[in-house]
Amino acid sequence: MPAASAPASLPLPSLLIAVTGGPGSSKTRLLAELAAAQTARGRRVEGVLALAIGRRAPGQGANEYWLRLLGTDQELSWAVRDESLDPPYYFEPETEKKLQVWAARLRTLPPAPLLILDEFSKFEARGRGLMPLWPVLAAGAPHIVVIAVREGLVADIEGVLGRKFDMCIPATAPDALAQLHRACEDFGEWTRIGLFGGAAGGLEMTVGSALHATHVPVTGLVMSSLQAALMVFAGTGLGVPGRVVWVPFISGGLKALSPAGNRVRPMLAIVMQGLLFGASVQALGWNALGLALGGALVGAWAALQGFVLQYLLLGGELVRAYDAAVLWLAEKWHLTAPSLPWLVGAWAALHAVAALGATLAAWRLKRPPAALQRILEQETLAAPVPPVPAGWRRLRDFGQWQFWLPLVVVAAILLGRGGSWTTVAWLALRFAAVGCVLIALLSLLRPARWAEQLRKRGWWGPALAFSGALRRREPSR
Numbered sequence: 038m039p040a041a042s043a044p045a046s047l048p049l050p051s052l053l054i055a056v057t058g059g060p061g062s063s064k065t066r067l068l069a070e071l072a073a074a075q076t077a078r079g080r081r082v083e084g085v086l087a088l089a090i091g092r093r094a095p096g097q098g099a100n101e102y103w104l105r106l107l108g109t110d111q112e113l114s115w116a117v118r119d120e121s122l123d124p125p126y127y128f129e130p131e132t133e134k135k136l137q138v139w140a141a142r143l144r145t146l147p148p149a150p151l152l153i154l155d156e157f158s159k160f161e162a163r164g165r166g167l168m169p170l171w172p173v174l175a176a177g178a179p180h181i182v183v184i185a186v187r188e189g190l191v192a193d194i195e196g197v198l199g200r201k202f203d204m205c206i207p208a209t210a211p212d213a214l215a216q217l218h219r220a221c222e223d224f225g226e227w228t229r230i231g232l233f234g235g236a237a238g239g240l241e242m243t244v245g246s247a248l249h250a251t252h253v254p255v256t257g258l259v260m261s262s263l264q265a266a267l268m269v270f271a272g273t274g275l276g277v278p279g280r281v282v283w284v285p286f287i288s289g290g291l292k293a294l295s296p297a298g299n300r301v302r303p304m305l306a307i308v309m310q311g312l313l314f315g316a317s318v319q320a321l322g323w324n325a326l327g328l329a330l331g332g333a334l335v336g337a338w339a340a341l342q343g344f345v346l347q348y349l350l351l352g353g354e355l356v357r358a359y360d361a362a363v364l365w366l367a368e369k370w371h372l373t374a375p376s377l378p379w380l381v382g383a384w385a386a387l388h389a390v391a392a393l394g395a396t397l398a399a400w401r402l403k404r405p406p407a408a409l410q411r412i413l414e415q416e417t418l419a420a421p422v423p424p425v426p427a428g429w430r431r432l433r434d435f436g437q438w439q440f441w442l443p444l445v446v447v448a449a450i451l452l453g454r455g456g457s458w459t460t461v462a463w464l465a466l467r468f469a470a471v472g473c474v475l476i477a478l479l480s481l482l483r484p485a486r487w488a489e490q491l492r493k494r495g496w497w498g499p500a501l502a503f504s505g506a507l508r509r510r511e512p513s514r
Contacts, residue, residue, distance in 0.1 A: 051178065051179060051180060051181065051182060051501075052180070052181045052182070052203050052204075052220065052224050052497060052501065053182050053184070053198075053200065053201075053202050053203050053204075054181070054182065054183045054184070054202060054203060054204045054205075054206065054217070054220060055183075055184055055185075055186045055191055055194070055202040055204070055205045055206070056068065056183060056184070056185045056186065056206050056207075056208050056213070056217075057185075057186050057187075057188055057191060057205055057206070057207050057208065058185075058187075058188055058207060058208035058209060059187065059188045060089075060099075060187075061089075062188070062208045062209055063208050063209070064155065064156060064185040064208040065086055065087055065088070065089070065155050065156070065185065067208050067213055067214060067217070068084075068086060068153050068155050068183060068185055069086055070214055071151075071153070071183065071214060071217045071218070072084070072086075072107055072151070072153055074214075074218065075150075075151055075221060080150050080151060080221075081108075081149060081150050081151070082107050082108065082149070082150070082151045082152075082153065083107055083108060083143055083149040083151070083152050083153070083179070084106075084107045084151075084152050084153030084154055084155070084183075085104045085105065085106055085107065085136075085153070085154060085155060085167070086104070086105045086107065086153070086155045087102050087103075087104060087115070087155045087156050087185075088102065088103040088104070088105055088112070089101075089102055090102070090103065099118070100117075100118045101114070101116065101117050101118065102115045102116040102126075103115055104132065104136075106139060107153060111135075113129070113132040113135060113136075114129050114132060115128065115129060115132050116128050116129070116166075117129075124158075124159050124160060126160070128165075128166070136167070136170055137169075137170065137173075140170045140173040140174050141173060143173075143174065143177045144173055144174075144176055144177040146177070148177060148178045148179055148180055149177065149179040149180065150179075150180045150181065151179070151180065151181045151182075151183070151221065152174065152179035152181070152182045152183070153182075153183050153184075154167060154174075154182070154183070154184045154185070155184075155185040156184075156185035156186065156187065157184050157185065157186050157187065157190070157194050158186075158187040158190065159187070159190065161194060161197065162190050162193035162194055162197060164197060168197055171197075171198065180224060180228075181220070181221060181224055183217065184202075185208075186202075186205075191205060201493075203492065203495075203497035204216075204220060204497070222276065223276075223498055224501070226275050226276060226277070226280065226498075227280070227497075227498040227499070227501045227502045227505075228501065228502070228505060229271060229275070230271060230280055230281070230283050230284060230287070230498075230499075230502040231287065231501065231502035231503065231504075231505035231506045232271075232505070232506075233267055233268075233270065233271035233281075233284050234271075234283060234284045234285075234286070234287025234288055234291075234502055234503075234506050235287060235291065235505070235506030235507075236267065236409075237263075237264060237267045237284055237285065237287070237288035238287055238288040238289075238290070238291025238506060239291070240260075240263060240267075240288075241260070241288055241289075241291065241307065244259075244260070244263075257306065257339040257340060257342075257343075257388065258336070258339065258340075258387070258388050258391050258392075260306075260339070261306070261310060261335050261336050261338070261339030261388060261391075261392050262336065262391050262392045262394075262395035263395070264285060264288070264307070264310055264335060265310070265314065265331070265332040265335040265336065265392045265395050265396045265399070266395045266396060266398070266399035267284060267399075267405075268281045268284050268285070268311070268314050268331075268335075269328060269332075269396055269399035269400050270399055270402075270403075270404065270405045270409075271284050272318070272323060273400075273403055273404075278318055278323040279315055279318055279319045280498070281311075281314065281315060281318070282311045282312065282314065282315030283311070283499050283502055284311060285307045285308060285310050285311030285312075285314075286308060286311055286487075286499075287502060287503055287506050288307050288311075289307035289308045289311075290487060290503065291506065291507075306338065306339055306342045309338050309342060310334075310335045310338055310339065313331065313334040313335060313338055314331040314332070314334065314335050315331075316331075317330045317331035317334055318331055325397065325400065328396050328397065328400050329393050329396060329397060331396065332389075332392045332393040332394075332395065332396025332397070333389040333390075333392060333393040333396075334389070335392045335396075336385075336388035336389040336390070336391055336392025336393060337385045337386075337388055337389040337392075339388050339392070340381075340384045340385040340387070340388035340389075341381065341385050344381050346475075347443050349471055349475070350443070350444070350467070350468045350471050350472060351443065351444065351447055351464065351467070351468060352464075352467060354447055354451065354460075354464050355443075355447060357451070358446070358447040358450040358451055361450050361451070361453075361454045362450055444464070444465060444468045447464070448461045448464065448465070451464075487499075487500075487503050488500045488501075488503035488504040488507070491503065
């Protein structure tokens with residue numbers, strides 16, 4: 038085959054695995070066992086296995102190679118040893134044509150759950166052998182691709198493929214087959230996380246944004262209860278339930294892309310809800326107690342995060358301003374208001390009970406109701422988002438009157454009770470500085486950037502979930 042004109046990398050949601058080893062290291066046997074086991078589980082497997090015939094000695098290439106097309110009974114003569122060539126093999130032109138037809142047919146089918154390619158060696162590193170099929174195979178968007186790679190050629194093959202391997206598994210590792218099976222199972226779990234994270238983000242971008250825009254008082258209660266229920270639905274049946282912590286991270290990242298997104302309070306609430314829920318499940322397990330505590334914490338944080346945020350921005354002056362307002366009401370109108378701890382505690386308890394109830398209801402249901410299931414199955418998660426320059430997006434919160442209102446109210450109360458302008462000036466400076474830091478930190482919640490960085494660091498699961506959620510949203514852009 039002629040050399041490929043340009044590498045075609047797989048779509049980001051796919052998983053790319055290398056099984057490495059020298060000649061005769063049982064790479065083909067390992068891939069055959071993987072294919073047989075996945076097929077037995079009812080999963081479609083496509084690909085080719087290289088059958089070595091007449092191996093001269095351990096660690097050396099064979100005299101001849103045949104290819105077996107998985108899912109068919111076809112075995113094709115592929116390469117015959119010829120010492121006059123470099124590398125010393127001659128490829129059958131008729132087999133090359135049949136492989137091109139096979140690859141083109143795969144592109145017309147639904148994406149293959151598992152694609153196996155055996156094996157990539159010096160020929161593929163030079164753009165020959167099976168490599169010319171790669172652009173067509175990659176265009177078919179297979180979910181998981183497992184490639185047998187000759188030892189020492191991983192970096193060269195990555196360069197020709199156009200992307201790095203997410204996992205490299207030595208064929209001689211005692212648990213190599215178990216690692217491959219675990220990767221296949223984990224792929225499904227992370228895809229599920231991405232699905233629920235994308236749905237949660239879609240709800241935040243539509244229902245949440247609408248409620249925030251209309252300033253409905255119970256927005257936090259409604260959205261926190263819904264978020265808790267979605268985390269329960271996402272985690273039910275997972276091998277590692279603690280992975281649901283990524284659902285709110287994805288939701289928060291998508292929230293930043295919405296027209297009403299990138300606001301400090303909703304973003305902070307979404308991320309912290311995931312951390313609190315995940316910590317509860319990790320500590321107590323996936324049971325009624327762990328889920329109830331997680332749901333209660335999600336609801337309580339939804340109520341408390343506004344106060345915590347304002348305390349970060351205003352410090353102790355917030356409490357002093359409230360106490361001054363309570364004294365003024367008592368003096369002028371003879372009204373008795375509850376102390377700030379009681380008021381905040383009651384508001385948090387109300388939210389905690391509501392989210393706890395939603396969590397336990399979701400745990401009993403196991404599956405989302407029909408209406409929510411339809412939302413999960415939608416490819417488009419939200420209306421198109423108008424482009425916003427990155428620099429303005431980071432500072433957009435400063436232009437909203439709601440951001441400055443607490444500072445104005447507290448400053449007015451302090452001045453009315455005899456405070457100095459110097460105190461108010463320092464308070465405004467603190468408010469602006471802390472606000473800048475929080476907005477800068479929250480601006481990092483960009484799923485596309487996170488997916489890329491996570492994948493580079495070997496965290497392919499969260500990267501797959503992030504990029505999968507983004508891909509399902511692409512048609513709405």
